Amino acid sequence: MPTWDYEDKRRLTAKDIAEAIRFRKDKGGFAKAYRQVQHWTTNGLLQTITPIETGKGVAREYVDVPTVFIAAVLQELSLFGLTIDSLRPIADQLYEDYDDGDPEMIHFAAETGEFDAFLRIDLTVDDKGKLAIAEVCMYSEQPEQDLYAIPRPKTSGSILLNVGNIVNRIAWPGSTEGSR
DSSP states (O other): OOOOOGGGSOEEOHHHHHHHHOSSOSHHHHHHHHHHHHHHHHTTSSOOSSOSOOOTTOOOOEEHHHHHHHHHHHHHHHTTTOOHHHHHHHHHHHHHHHHTTOTTOHHHHHHHOSSEEEEEEEEEEOTTSOEEEEEEEEEEEOTTOOGGGSOOOOSSEEEEEEHHHHHHHOOOTTOSSSOO
């Protein structure tokens, strides 16, 4: 369960989050995003501030930040065919980093656009011949940062996401713009 102060955060429903992160702006795009948000919540990838089992007709509630951001990243990664088991450590890491004050500045960079932020997922092939996550690395390219300090992949394959571009696609609840 998150440790944030909820008083300074907006409360959203699964429908609000689905509306914010959907790729397609038609009914089908919303329905798909809504099903994904519900599925991720049921499987513990998205954290709620109300009980997961709220009862019929009672909406689950989420805080806007970092939940919308994390849902948007999960939405992007779902395009690569990553399973719930593969997405769980990524969602956990994003929540943990947010709770820890955003040490890699990924949330800050993505939300403000002042510099680039990246999520790198190193992949390997397990002994069953299936793709497996070897390492998840988050980093930002701050203006005075030594580019050689950026962690390089240790495996033969990686997925690299520019989270600023993902954030730019979010239609933040209550805004009339599609970005920050």
